[in-house]
Amino acid sequence: MSYTRRIIDQELDDLFAEVAALTLDGAKAVGKTTTGEQRVQGLVRLDSKAVRGPVAAEPEIVLRRPRPLLIDEWQKVPEVWDVIRRAVDDDSSGGQFLLAGSASPQGEATQHSGAGRIGRLRMRPMTLSERAVVEPTVSLLELLHGRADVQGESPMALPDYVEEIVASGFPAMRVLSRRARRFQLDSYLRNAVEHDVPEQGLAVRRPEAMMAWLRAYASASSSTASYSQILDAATPGHSEKPARATAESYRQVLASLWLLDPVQAWAPAGSPMARLGQAPKHHLADPALAARLLGLDVDALLGGDGHPLRPESGSMLGMLFESLTTLCVRVAAQAAETEVAHLRTRNGDHEVDLVIVRPDGGVVGVEVKLAGAVGATDGKHLRWLREQVGPRFIDGLIVTTGPMAYRRPDGLGVVPLALLGP
Known part of the structure; x- marks a missing residue:
């Protein structure tokens, strides 16, 4: 398939010729790897166990690959960050390294911010x-x-x-049928909670509780609802609510996965x-994720005459349109x-x-x-x-x-x- 240029490509054209190393940050499936591949000669995929093992044992091995080099999912071996930083200290000529990451390493995974050596660009779903x-x-x-x-x-x-809201801005999902797209969005959310969150160091004893919190966050899209209100909405009628610290840990880890994108x-x-x-205004990375969390498809958002089912101010459709x-x-x-x-x-x-x-x-x-x-x-x-x-x-x-x-x-x-x- 031919590559469709993204808006961020112009930023890369302007910057990568002069900046030695750039990181593309963003949620999974926004297209970071595909975009990065358009301008490199070497590729290291750290989401592959066969590749990750040798790199974890000897992070400097990445420097033997041809440049420009793309290191995909670099956060899985966070030590490569300092390897790249030191390489840029030695040679700051432009266009050497692209790093793509779908999560921010937690704790002390990166010992140095990379300021002045590694630039950062946020990549979002398709507009x-x-x-x-x-x-x-x-x-x-x-x-x-x-x-x-x-x-x-x-x-x-x-x-x-409305079709564009539910179709999502994730490139690989847009080509799917409606049913397959719903399935993939549901899988995306489940995988985030059951696999990506634990990889970030947060043990989730009750994944359904985090999904309920995410669902409540989705219902607060385009609003400035307090996190206490979101927690209450996630646990209606529950006398024993998760501790506020637990809900805050949900927020932090989901933000580290770039799934929350508040303004x-x-x-x-x-x-x-x-x-x-x-107060920030709440948004998920893609309004299609909010729609799926709330069980809203085109038919649920529109009446048979093509008008909103809830046209009053503050309707969910209005909030999702604002997110788009x-x-x-x-x-x-x-x-x-x-x-x-x-x-x-x-x-x-x-x-x-x-x-x-x-x-x-x-x-x-x-x-x-x-x-x-x-x-x-x-x-x-x-x-x-x-x-x-x-x-x-x-x-x-x-x-x-x-x-x-x-x-x-x-x-x-x-x-x-x-x-x-x-």
Whole structure:
């Protein structure tokens, strides 16, 4: 099969020629190995016992392989990190080592951070633009530079977005039938809890308890629910709940597997805004995982007439659509060298779903709306943000499921998610 370039490929093109060693971090099945293989001559697969044994006995053996070299699942022999770091100390010329890891080693597995020697890039599941469902017409990079055209037409309607939510951004799963895809997503989650988590050093006596916690986390997608609320939702009616420390260990180990991908609250330096909430907004690595945990497929999310079964504000479909939007925005924002946060005042008066922050403090605000059209009151939080930050406000977008991208009289852009690209 021919390789489909990902947004991160441009980052690798820009960086790997000059940086000696780069790590691709991300959940299993996002495509790290396939992407890494496109630019190397040597490959060491540490998920193979036959390869892992000799490398564990003598980590320096990896340096005998041809370069550029990809070391896949490097965390299974974490000592190779220091081997690569020392090799880069000796020779810092660009384009030597790529490391791919689907987990962060725990404890003291890596003795040195690698700062200044090994760069790190986060790789996430495929965005809509990477899935090539529609050719995007609105560039996030151009928006961040204040010169974007907001125009274009999208053929996608709400049922198409629902299909993309459940289809997942895991490349190998997208080609499967619906039944096979559901089976593989279920297997992915079970393997994570029953195999990957113990490999991270956490003994799970009751895997079903962790699955219940994950299910509760999925139900909190795109919300700022407290971890106590998530724990309560995971154990309804139970008089004996897992200790809070146990639930925290769940969170930490699942985050180390890159399965949790929360958006942190925005804390702007020197801002006149006060009383901003600090809680993260919860997201799983892929909204399809949340849908499977909750038993939601296309038919469960849509009625027979193609409309949401629960159209009220805060419906699960709306939360999953926001997760899909967040995935698409984060991948494009990383390529543009910007950070993504969210904003919510402590009393809940104002909330901006996503705030994309340039290194100089300039911001693009994004509100997500599960609708094909917007009204006059939509965007009020973006207008509030514009008033608060003044000239630091570069642009504001309302992301929808509608057919048209256009600029409103108040200056805000309305953009169907399918038309938003890097």
